[in-house]
Amino acid sequence: MTFSEEHKEQQALFDEQGATRRKKRRKGSKSWKKKRPMAKASIADILPIRDMTDDGAFQLQGDGGYMDMMQLQSKDIYSPSTDETEYDIMIMAKFFQSYASDIKIVSMNFPVDMQQQLDAVDRRIKQNTSPLYERFLMKKRDELTFLEQHRTNREFYLFMYASSMKQLAEYRNNCRRYLGRVAPLLPLMEEKKLDLLYKLYNQNSKLEKRG
Template sequence: MAFSEEHEEQHALFDEQPFKKRKKRHKGSKSQKKKRSQVKASIADILPIRDMTDDGAFQLQGDSGYMDMMQLQSKDIYSPSMDETEYDIMVMAKFFQSYASNIKIVSMNFPVDMQRQLDAVDRKIKRNTSPLYERFLLKKRNELAFLEQHRTNREFYLYMYASSIKQLSEYRNNCQRYLGQISPLLPLTEEKKLDLLYKLYNQNSKLEKRG
């Protein structure tokens, strides 16, 4: 008797009728799916940047305000004494406590610029008359070309945001005043800023030239 009860339960488990009803309800739910969102027409609709101002800042889309960037000059963090390190930490902490607007620090890898060294070696090769010295110069040039092709520098940039151009200028001066005590802020050319944006949104790409 116990065997027959289990047999009846097995029939109930494999009953096709509930499965057909569920399948029918599932088909009906497909028609209720939402339509896909429309794809943006161009990359300009995706990027938050609208235009570049006359002083080299960037106007953001909509009412998001303005943005500018400067390079943080990196420093050796291992050789300074403990007092110098604690002072740098204190200045950075005070800066972040007093700076109320949006800000971020971005680190990016850029190709090593060896063009000046390559030009100097090329001039020596042209003036050289010794075959032995020429072998040394050619070897040196190959080393420099390898570094430029396969090595990168880690650089750090400060991104500042403001609601107006005037406010952005004030924020820029404040950052230079406070951070300049431990890490000087270097201005960037317009070409370098465009390189930064291109690299930021195309991180797997390699820049052909630098600003």
């Protein structure tokens, strides 16, 4: 009987210690919930971009420096000869070896811009007097409208980063000089740059127009 009473007392003691530990864990979880960081008030606090400069570059948040982007003119990789392909690979390899600063190549799908073709067909429709030819023009217009709504172009962009605007201008010139023979760099309008950033951070969205 004495052994049984001691065993009950020990079991009760263990239960009290377990309850004390559970209470401490609950208190600790409450204090952890109170210390959770507040959510950002605006998307501007999350994006790394702070503002656009006068020449179309982007100033990054904090001490991130500056960023700019240019479009890489794509080329057919199947029709050139083996020597031409090897030459392009060699030039690109030298570029990546010599360019020590931060750089990024981004590929993205953009809507097909058929506005010029649609305008030309609309002019033909207004000037046309033949019912048979009008049927052909209307069919052509429907095809162009379908392409604009359901097809996209794969485009490639070069993102450059620098600590100052002067350094960024030097990087632009270097990239143009090194890549000119393989993939010439095309400047982008400010509207196209904003469209590119919007598409980059909203990849499931569809742009209504191109920059």
